[in-house]
Amino acid sequence: MRMKPQYIFVIAAVAVVTLYFIIRTIFGGGETPNEAKAKPVANAPASVQARLIPAVSRDVQVVLRGRTESARTVVVRSETAGVVASAPAAEGSFVNRGAVLCRLAVDARQASLDQARANMRLRQLQQQAAVELSNKGYRSKTQVLESQASLDAAQATVRQAEIALNQVNIRAPFAGVFDRRDAEIGAYLSPGQPCGTIIELNPLLIVGDVPETEAAKLRVGAPATARLVSGQMIAGRVRYVARDADPQTRTYRVEVSAANPRMDVRSGLSAEVRIGTGAGQAHLVPVSTLVLDSAGRQGVRYLTADNRVAFAPVTVMEEGPDGIWVLGLGGPQRVITVGQSYVAEGQKVSVALVR
Known part of the structure; x- marks a missing residue:
């Protein structure tokens, strides 16, 4: 059966088009102008944007x-035995x-003191009589000395009785807050048992731990500020920097002493402490410029004079609405933004400076 001429033409056209695409694929020919334009130029330097950032002191x-701590915390204990008769401090x-x-019951302590005083008055009269008789030749010097020794013993007994009577009053060793009561009225206290705890809140301590990389920067007397969880700011000075590290954390204890005259700041509050260590050259950079190098150090990449990439490890000082302040860049630098x-470090790049 003979094919119609129009069918033969269509089959031939399809065969020619198919053969064209096969040859184009094999030999890679026939790039369009748009395709040629889209191909990058070989070995062209990478393009970055940078900003010239000045150094600021x-x-x-x-x-x-x-955290805040009391300057002193003392558990006040009884020096003698007795029943708590009154608790004047709230x-x-x-x-x-x-x-x-706390005040203990006096019991027989007052009677013991009265007896000791009466005995002392008797010994005083005996000693006076012995001196007078000795002056008249009726007493020897030895007898006078014996009467004087008896008087001294009686005076010592009086002092002991006075101390024993005074010990019924358990007193505050310093001005502060009577934070916790351990003995109520009617409780029996033996020597050494606690009446309560008193804490000193003025001055107040703010304590923290610094890593070994920062400890050498701190000095006793350096100014410090603390922001409490309530937002309140208090100022003070460093009073102590430990010389021996905590064996578990390898950190050093730091204590800041701050005035707290109204004692409105409590012990145990969390705080962010900032301690001054001097002045330095800082740069305000965008947060997005911070990167990590191959060693895991945090820093920024900047450009050298011949437009090559360099890396500088930095220390973050503080963060603000316009960026973060960092240390470690030296003078003015073109920071890649x-x-x-x-x-990568050492790579030559094409730079577009932005403001």
Whole structure:
């Protein structure tokens, strides 16, 4: 059966087109103008954007997390045995030095003191009589000395009785807050048992731990500020930097002493502590410029004079609404702000400076 001429033409056209695409695929020919334009130029330098950031002199600070503590905390204990007869100090109240926190029953202590005083008066009269008789020749010097020794013993007994009577009053050793009561009226206290706990809140301590990399920067007397969880700011000075590290954390204890005259700041509050260590050259860079190098160090990439990429490890000082302040860049630098994650140290790049 003969095919129609139009069918033969269509089959031939399809065969020619198919053969064209097969040859084009094999030999890679026939790029369109748009395809040729889309191909990158071989060995062209990478393009980055950079910003010239000046160095600014700023106070350098060590920042750490801390907490408030009382300057002194003492458990006040009984020196003698007895039943608690009264509790003049209210729990949580401010007390002056010497204020009575617990008062024990006097029992026979007053009677013992009265007896000791009466005996002392008797010994005084005997000693006076012995001196007068000795002056008249009726007493020897030895007898006078014996009467004087008896008087001295009687006076010592009086002092002992006075101390025993005074010990019924358990007093505050310093001005502070009577934070916790351990003995109520009617409780029996033996020597050494606690009446309560008193804490000193003025001055107040803010304590924290610094890593070994920062400890050498701190000095006793350095100014410090602390922001409490409530937002309140208090200022003070470093009073102590430990010389021996904690064996578990390898950190050093730091204590800041701050005035707290109204004692409105409590012990145990969390705080962000900033301790001044001097002045240094800082740069305000965008947060996005921070990268990590192959060693895992945090820093920024900047450009050398011949437009090659360099890396500088930095220390973050503080973060603000316009960026973060960092140390470690030296003088003014062209910091890479776009493309810093796609270039490597030593690579030559094409730079577009932005403001």
